[in-house]
Amino acid sequence: MLTVQNLSKAIDGKTILEDINFELKSGSITGLIGRNGVGKTTLLRIMAGILDPDQGEVLLEGVNLSTYPLIKQSMYYVPDSMNVMNSYSVKELVRLHQSMYEQFDQEAFYTWLDRFQLPTNRTLRSFSKGMKALLVIILALSTQSKLIILDEPTNGLDVIVKKQVMQLLVEEVSERQLALIISSHHLQELEKIADVVMLMKDTRIDSMISIEDVKQSFKKVQVAFADVSTHSLFDKEYVEVLSQVGRVTTLLIKSNAVHTIRLLQDNQPLLLEELPVTIEDLFISRLGGNGYVS
Numbered sequence: 522m523l524t525v526q527n528l529s530k531a532i533d534g535k536t537i538l539e540d541i542n543f544e545l546k547s548g549s550i551t552g553l554i555g556r557n558g559v560g561k562t563t564l565l566r567i568m569a570g571i572l573d574p575d576q577g578e579v580l581l582e583g584v585n586l587s588t589y590p591l592i593k594q595s596m597y598y599v600p601d602s603m604n605v606m607n608s609y610s611v612k613e614l615v616r617l618h619q620s621m622y623e624q625f626d627q628e629a630f631y632t633w634l635d636r637f638q639l640p641t642n643r644t645l646r647s648f649s650k651g652m653k654a655l656l657v658i659i660l661a662l663s664t665q666s667k668l669i670i671l672d673e674p675t676n677g678l679d680v681i682v683k684k685q686v687m688q689l690l691v692e693e694v695s696e697r698q699l700a701l702i703i704s705s706h707h708l709q710e711l712e713k714i715a716d717v718v719m720l721m722k723d724t725r726i727d728s729m730i731s732i733e734d735v736k737q738s739f740k741k742v743q744v745a746f747a748d749v750s751t752h753s754l755f756d757k758e759y760v761e762v763l764s765q766v767g768r769v770t771t772l773l774i775k776s777n778a779v780h781t782i783r784l785l786q787d788n789q790p791l792l793l794e795e796l797p798v799t800i801e802d803l804f805i806s807r808l809g810g811n812g813y814v815s
């Protein structure tokens with residue numbers, strides 16, 4: 522549905538993005554993760570056609586965004602702050618969106634507004650952060666866009682609103698086969714809804730991997746020995762130390778897990794327990810460096 526090809530971008534002479542290539546599929550949620558300042562927002566803004574790339578292209582259903590800007594009617598970008606819309610009333614926002622999106626579904630918009638008990642007759646200035654976050658997602662869905670790009674949509678929201686936002690998005694993705702890309706630092710939350718995670722590192726996409734594959738191909742174990750150094754028992758190329766608290770070491774085994782676990786077992790551990798692998802483990806492993814200590 523969306524293809525990014527050989528994309529590069531520099532700002533003020535500094536390379537921010539370099540040779541970025543990936544594809545987003547309909548009916549799927551992609552989580553975009555990476556350290557602060559790595560270039561997530563820059564990438565999302567280029568995908569939305571707000572910034573131009575220096576090189577490369579963004580194709581939405583095969584149509585180039587820069588040569589056919591009207592295709593932007595099929596996508597919606599939710600920025601990390603809604604404050605630019607503060608002076609608009611809900612009705613004005615509806616009119617604005619109707620003028621930009623021919624297919625804007627007003628009936629669905631007001632039905633959702635009612636479901637989430639949002640007021641219809643006030644300006645956004647009087648909305649709380651959570652109300653604004655819900656409203657912008659309802660606006661995005663009402664445009665009937667095939668691709669929705671969200672930049673940190675749940676920042677500063679309480680757990681109840683977060684759940685509401687996420688549930689609404691998941692419902693719509695599966696019902697309408699939307700493609701969603703969400704940049705977020707809330708890895709646990711992302712893990713619950715994303716199908717794929719895309720991890721950015723040093724101006725590039727370091728990895729793009731399905732949550733299913735993360736869980737299947739990586740193993741995480743906690744191990745403790747009475748008098749053996751855990752570190753002497755594994756190959757650092759395949760095994761990452763996630764944390765070390767006293768004698769207890771938490772390891773992320775990236776391949777050949779059966780062999781490593783057998784090796785650990787053979788040395789009579791005091792404790793050897795498998796734990797569920799999380800996106801946070803992948804993040805620390807790829808971006809935190811070996812020997813991360815919690």
Ligand SMILES: Nc1ncnc2c1ncn2[C@@H]1O[C@H](COP(=O)(O)OP(=O)(O)OP(=O)(O)O)[C@@H](O)[C@H]1O
Binds near residue numbers: 564
């Ligand atoms: N308008 C700008 N002028 C100068 N530098 C910029 C501009 N926009 C972004 N940058 C720089 O580009 C880099 C990437 O910024 P970006 O906001 O895309 O990162 P990010 O991954 O979204 O960060 P965060 O997780 O903190 O939101 C940073 O070094 C930032 O300082």
